[in-house]
Amino acid sequence: MEYLSLVALALSAVALVLTLQARRTTALRGGSVDAVPEDVHGLRQEVAALRREGADALRHLAVVRYDAFDDMGGHLSWSVALLDDAGDGVVLTSIHGRSDARTYAKSVTGWVSEQQLSPQEAEAIQRAKP
Missing domain, CATH: 1.20.5 (Single alpha-helices involved in coiled-coils or other helix-helix interfaces)
Structure with a gap:
């Protein structure tokens, strides 16, 4: 919850x-x-x-849904990129497990994050590019 x-x-x-x-x-x-x-x-x-x-508006959006764990289906985990024209913004990720869900936020500057990105987070940023 x-x-x-x-x-x-x-x-x-x-x-x-x-x-x-x-x-x-x-x-x-x-x-x-x-x-x-x-x-x-x-x-x-x-x-x-x-x-x-x-140009400062968060107008570049992309969502990637996936199964974070092999034993779970339904694509309940997701990563969403919210970026402006310069590629600045945030990637939000929710990893859904059997008993809990964890949410992460990573900043993005110039289409790149200083924090390590999961493949799904990187894909969300790529999909958000114009």
Whole structure:
């Protein structure tokens, strides 16, 4: 049951970060999505600003499900990569056993982790690459 709490906490943190980024973006744009420039030059600047802001968003996602142990089926273990355009973010892994589940988080910078990755974690990062 503890692993569910950890997963829920991690996903809540991701949702909070995304919500704060959305609020910041709205505030930077004058607080309204209706304030779109009518001239083409202003529109191009707005698109460029949105692209810069979107580069920090965790938009590259991949999930790898697998059986961590030979005597268990159902692909109950999983690794998920949550990365931005630069390949920075996190890989979350849950290893499901008969009597418990363990959850791990490893940081990723530039599509690489300083911590040793399992083959499934490395695969999740590769799948998340654009």
